Amino acid sequence: MSHIVKTFPGVRALDDVSFNLKSGEVLALLGENGAGKSTLMKILRGVQGRDSGEMIIFGKPCGDLTPQSAAALGIAMIHQELNMCGHLTVAENIFLGREPMKGMVVDRRKMNEETREVLARLNMDISPDTVVGNLAVSKQQMVEIAKALSADAEILIMDEPTSALTAKEIEDLFEIIRKLRSEGKGIVYISHRLEELEHIADRVTIMRDGKYISSSDFKDTTMDSIIADMVGREITEKFPKARCERGKKILEVKRLSAGKAVKDVSFDLYEGEILGVAGLMGAGRTEMTRALFGADKKDSGEVVLDGKTLKINSPRDAIKAGIVLAPEDRKKDGLCTRLPVRENISLPNLDMLSNLFGKVNRRKEADMVSHAVSDFKIKLPTPEVDADTLSGGNQQKVVVAKWLSGHSRVVIFDEPTRGIDVAAKVEIYRLMNELKLAGMGVMFVSSEMPEVMGVSDRIIVMCGGRVTGEMMAEDATQEEILRRATDFSRKEATDQ
Amino acid sequence: MKKQSIISDFLALRGMGQVFTVTVGLLVLFAVFSCINYNFCSERNISNLLRQLAPILLIGIGQAYVLITGNIDLSIGSVVGMSCMISATLMSHGMDVNAALAITLVSCLAVGLLNGLLVAACKIPPFIATLGTMTVCRGIAQIVNHNLNTDAIGPAADWFRNLFYYGSFRIGDFNVYNTVWIAFVIFLVFNFVLSKTRTGRHMYAIGSNPEAAKLSGVDVAATTIKAYLVAAFCSCVVGLITCATAGQGTMDAGNMYEMYAVAAAVIGGVSTLGGTGLLSGVIVGAGIWGVLQNGLQFAGAPVAIRNIVIGVIVVISVLLDVIIRTGQKKAS
Numbered sequence: 001m002s003h004i005v006k007t008f009p010g011v012r013a014l015d016d017v018s019f020n021l022k023s024g025e026v027l028a029l030l031g032e033n034g035a036g037k038s039t040l041m042k043i044l045r046g047v048q049g050r051d052s053g054e055m056i057i058f059g060k061p062c063g064d065l066t067p068q069s070a071a072a073l074g075i076a077m078i079h080q081e082l083n084m085c086g087h088l089t090v091a092e093n094i095f096l097g098r099e100p101m102k103g104m105v106v107d108r109r110k111m112n113e114e115t116r117e118v119l120a121r122l123n124m125d126i127s128p129d130t131v132v133g134n135l136a137v138s139k140q141q142m143v144e145i146a147k148a149l150s151a152d153a154e155i156l157i158m159d160e161p162t163s164a165l166t167a168k169e170i171e172d173l174f175e176i177i178r179k180l181r182s183e184g185k186g187i188v189y190i191s192h193r194l195e196e197l198e199h200i201a202d203r204v205t206i207m208r209d210g211k212y213i214s215s216s217d218f219k220d221t222t223m224d225s226i227i228a229d230m231v232g233r234e235i236t237e238k239f240p241k242a243r244c245e246r247g248k249k250i251l252e253v254k255r256l257s258a259g260k261a262v263k264d265v266s267f268d269l270y271e272g273e274i275l276g277v278a279g280l281m282g283a284g285r286t287e288m289t290r291a292l293f294g295a296d297k298k299d300s301g302e303v304v305l306d307g308k309t310l311k312i313n314s315p316r317d318a319i320k321a322g323i324v325l326a327p328e329d330r331k332k333d334g335l336c337t338r339l340p341v342r343e344n345i346s347l348p349n350l351d352m353l354s355n356l357f358g359k360v361n362r363r364k365e366a367d368m369v370s371h372a373v374s375d376f377k378i379k380l381p382t383p384e385v386d387a388d389t390l391s392g393g394n395q396q397k398v399v400v401a402k403w404l405s406g407h408s409r410v411v412i413f414d415e416p417t418r419g420i421d422v423a424a425k426v427e428i429y430r431l432m433n434e435l436k437l438a439g440m441g442v443m444f445v446s447s448e449m450p451e452v453m454g455v456s457d458r459i460i461v462m463c464g465g466r467v468t469g470e471m472m473a474e475d476a477t478q479e480e481i482l483r484r485a486t487d488f489s490r491k492e493a494t495d496q
Numbered sequence: 497m498k499k500q501s502i503i504s505d506f507l508a509l510r511g512m513g514q515v516f517t518v519t520v521g522l523l524v525l526f527a528v529f530s531c532i533n534y535n536f537c538s539e540r541n542i543s544n545l546l547r548q549l550a551p552i553l554l555i556g557i558g559q560a561y562v563l564i565t566g567n568i569d570l571s572i573g574s575v576v577g578m579s580c581m582i583s584a585t586l587m588s589h590g591m592d593v594n595a596a597l598a599i600t601l602v603s604c605l606a607v608g609l610l611n612g613l614l615v616a617a618c619k620i621p622p623f624i625a626t627l628g629t630m631t632v633c634r635g636i637a638q639i640v641n642h643n644l645n646t647d648a649i650g651p652a653a654d655w656f657r658n659l660f661y662y663g664s665f666r667i668g669d670f671n672v673y674n675t676v677w678i679a680f681v682i683f684l685v686f687n688f689v690l691s692k693t694r695t696g697r698h699m700y701a702i703g704s705n706p707e708a709a710k711l712s713g714v715d716v717a718a719t720t721i722k723a724y725l726v727a728a729f730c731s732c733v734v735g736l737i738t739c740a741t742a743g744q745g746t747m748d749a750g751n752m753y754e755m756y757a758v759a760a761a762v763i764g765g766v767s768t769l770g771g772t773g774l775l776s777g778v779i780v781g782a783g784i785w786g787v788l789q790n791g792l793q794f795a796g797a798p799v800a801i802r803n804i805v806i807g808v809i810v811v812i813s814v815l816l817d818v819i820i821r822t823g824q825k826k827a828s
Contacts, residue, residue, distance in 0.1 A: 293711070295710065295711055314710075314715070315710055315711050315712070315713050316713045316714075316715055318713075319712075319713040320713075325711060327708075327711055332705075332707060332708075333705075333707045333708055333711055334708055334711070335705065335708055336700070336701050336704035336705040336708050336709065336771065337704065337705065338704050338771045338772060339700055339701065339704050339771065343697060343700070343701070346697070347697065347701050347709070347712045347714070348712040348713050350694040350697055350698075351694070353694075354693065354694045357693070358693040358694040358695055359688075359692050359693050359694075360692060360693060360694055360696075360697065402712065
């Protein structure tokens with residue numbers, strides 16, 4: 001692939017990226033979240049088109065690929081989220097869409113026979129008749145690899161294949177990757193876990209901000225230079241930062257644990273402070289905020305607000321206590337997309353807007369909504385339009401505006417700037433600063449390091465569900481944060 | 497330009513547009529049946545027609561509440577039957593009418609509570625949960641009087657029959673039966689709750705996006721239970737109307753009513769996916785149902801034909817809505 005350009009409305013996702021892969025090698029494709037790795041691979045896989053640039057696969061130039069034509073060329077992708085029909089058997093999944101036929105009916109014998117063969121190649125000991133949903137995640141992943149092999153894939157793209165695996169399972173996966181390499185397959189390996197690379201990577205290609213940065217043989221490079229290439233930008237964007245005296249402690253979270261994703265998290269939050277929560281995807285940051293907010297069950301831990309220990313079993317409890325959350329996924333968690341903007345903004349505030357009998361005072365409501373719209377500069381024809389007709393940035397402002405009118409003490413923003421344009425981002429930063437100046441405690445979860453460093457006063461870094469670092473923003477460097485955000489998984493792997 | 501957008505916003509809100517469309521449909525139907533048979537639009541028939549459609553309006557209101565929260569209640573018809581049989585059995589055995597009504601109401605609301613708990617707390621898909629209670633309640637309706645329809649509910653219940661069926665208040669010369677008044681008052685109350693109160697907002701919110709509602713501090717379980725209680729209450733009243741109408745309890749009272757309720761709500765623009773719909777739409781939906789039933793009867797169509805026509809109308813009205821909506825989406 002050379003000189004690939006892909007633009008999305010308002011964003012240049014890929015800018016003149018070139019990339020090559022040889023057969024019989026494992027190429028690690030690295031970069032921060034949003035660097036353009038997934039987009040590049042989607043173009044290769046035929047899921048998305050490209051604006052310009054050319055692709056030469058096995059010596060032949062290819063036009064725009066479709067998923068079908070890409071598969072026919074032998075390109076297969078093992079997805080981060082597994083794409084399997086959980087109710088069907090292993091054999092049915094592997095042959096989905098190209099079932100061997102015997103007259104009118106599926107030739108089950110042949111299908112199972114070939115499934116057994118390909119599983120044997122992977123040293124897998126599972127029956128073709130097993131229902132996929134009953135397998136462990138790692139085994140499901142193997143089935144997905146088996147599916148690719150049985151379709152004669154020559155190029156395998158693995159996107160974060162180890163994120164759900166235990167140390168032992170990772171070892172097995174690496175064994176299989178080495179085996180595939182020796183069979184002459186080309187493998188693109190995308191991972192955030194840099195420490196894994198030494199076990200398998202032959203070459204590394206690094207991307208950043210949609211651009212190609214460097215490519216080198218793994219043995220000729222060092223971990224430090226890889227990290228430097230990944231982050232190596234100067235902070236070019238300007239972040240508004242309000243100075244104010246840090247006040248007394250508002251929130252204290254002690255040894256919070258919830259499920260597999262949050263382990264023993266403790267931190268403090270002060271009045272007039274923005275606490276950045278940095279980390280890579282899957283570090284457990286969203287899960288931590290959800291557990292804190294009562295949206296998910298917590299297993300243990302204590303939340304102390306203004307010196308009082310809180311019992312938070314539901315978001316309702318949290319909101320009553322003064323903790324609010326602007327969630328990460330606007331469409332899924334943040335908005336009732338088919339309701340008017342007005343109702344979305346007033347939904348958490350109906351207690352204040354209604355009388356003893358629960359009748360909503362439409363005048364008060366209209367006042368509050370028009371204040372929110374003008375304060376946040378939300379662009380809309382009228383507040384009566386459905387929330388999903390707004391642009392992403394304006395939707396995000398609505399999600400945040402919902403909470404402004406309340407009497408909150410702690411406001412948690414989970415990835416508030418994802419997918420919105422620069423001007424809208426600055427509005428959101430400005431807003432966080434206003435909350436901070438008003439004496440609230442603000443938590444700011446973000447995967448984009450320049451933004452965390454630019455806006456926060458203090459930063460905690462999470463990795464593998466734990467807090468792995470804490471620093472003042474002025475002392476923080478991108479290298480330091482990235483190291484904290486990745487090193488823990490290595491420690492954990494040796495623990496087990 | 498600005499004015500136009502305000503009007504189109506108004507029409508888009510909660511499916512107000514479809515309410516207008518079906519109102520036009522209702523008027524057309526009415527005109528057609530009046531042309532076929534002049535007696536159709538006689539005062540006497542209209543007053544009967546209103547009495548016929550009042551129960552459909554009531555169960556439609558109940559179903560609309562549940563549909564707006566993104567669920568469904570299949571037990572409505574059986575609760576109607578249960579209400580009819582419990583009240584009639586108690587009254588025909590000489591129990592004080594007030595006590596009988598109270599017991600009936602409590603048992604119906606208990607079913608509503610159970611439905612709500614099964615769906616909201618136990619997370620059983622509403623279709624399955626209420627399919628279960630539907631079967632159970634029909635069984636209860638059969639067993640309360642040992643698998644027999646009841647005897648007459650007796651002279652002590654005359655005031656009850658008068659209140660729910662015979663009695664009427666005139667508006668000028670026009671005779672409006674009590675059944676219609678009851679339905680209308682209940683409509684006003686629940687329309688107020690749904691359109692003006694906090695609880696109403698919560699109903700739309702959990703139907704539109706339960707996760708966002710939960711994260712906004714809405715008690716999703718409590719709101720779901722309230723919707724099922726409304727459905728059970730409406731079904732209970734319809735059961736009492738049925739009992740007062742016949743003067744006895746019949747075991748198959750309310751048979752298929754859950755489906756008529758879905759039909760009235762859906763024709764009136766309530767989405768089965770939750771989050772949109774208006775009770776004023778349900779009035780029109782129930783109106784179309786009533787006009788079709790009564791009008792086809794006047795035109796001499798047999799029951800079988802009426803069923804077929806109503807079934808077709810339900811599908812067409814939703815199909816029209818889908819076509820209009822996809823058209824709008826493409827245009828924007």
